[in-house]
Amino acid sequence: MGHVPMDFVSIVILMCIGNAAGWLTFLYIEGGGVGLIQGVVLGLLGAFVGGILLAQGLPQYGVVSVMIGGAFGAVFLILLVRSLLVRGSR
Numbered sequence: 287m288g289h290v291p292m293d294f295v296s297i298v299i300l301m302c303i304g305n306a307a308g309w310l311t312f313l314y315i316e317g318g319g320v321g322l323i324q325g326v327v328l329g330l331l332g333a334f335v336g337g338i339l340l341a342q343g344l345p346q347y348g349v350v351s352v353m354i355g356g357a358f359g360a361v362f363l364i365l366l367v368r369s370l371l372v373r374g375s376r
Contacts, residue, residue, distance in 0.1 A: 295349065296337070299337075299349065299352060299353055300333045300337045301330060303353065303357050304333030304334070304356065305326055305330065306329070307332070307364060308322070308327065308360070308364065311325040311329065311361075312325045325364060328367055329360040329363070331363060332356075332359040332361070332363030332364060333359050336355040336363075337355040337356035339359070340355025340356075340358070
């Protein structure tokens, strides 16, 4: 399996994607129990995990795989935590 190094540009891209995902979640998903700070933190964590995993699985695409993985990871983690919070409040 190939390896895509996490250079400075990849890390900045993941931070931007994670912040954007967290902020958009805060704006557009009402009643989900995810606040602004929690959404941004979850977005950052999800972006890093997803970006690293997809970059390792698809190294030939380089930064593009980091961006796509980061977006999917951020959205997935935010929606997962949101669903657990909503389910737990019932």
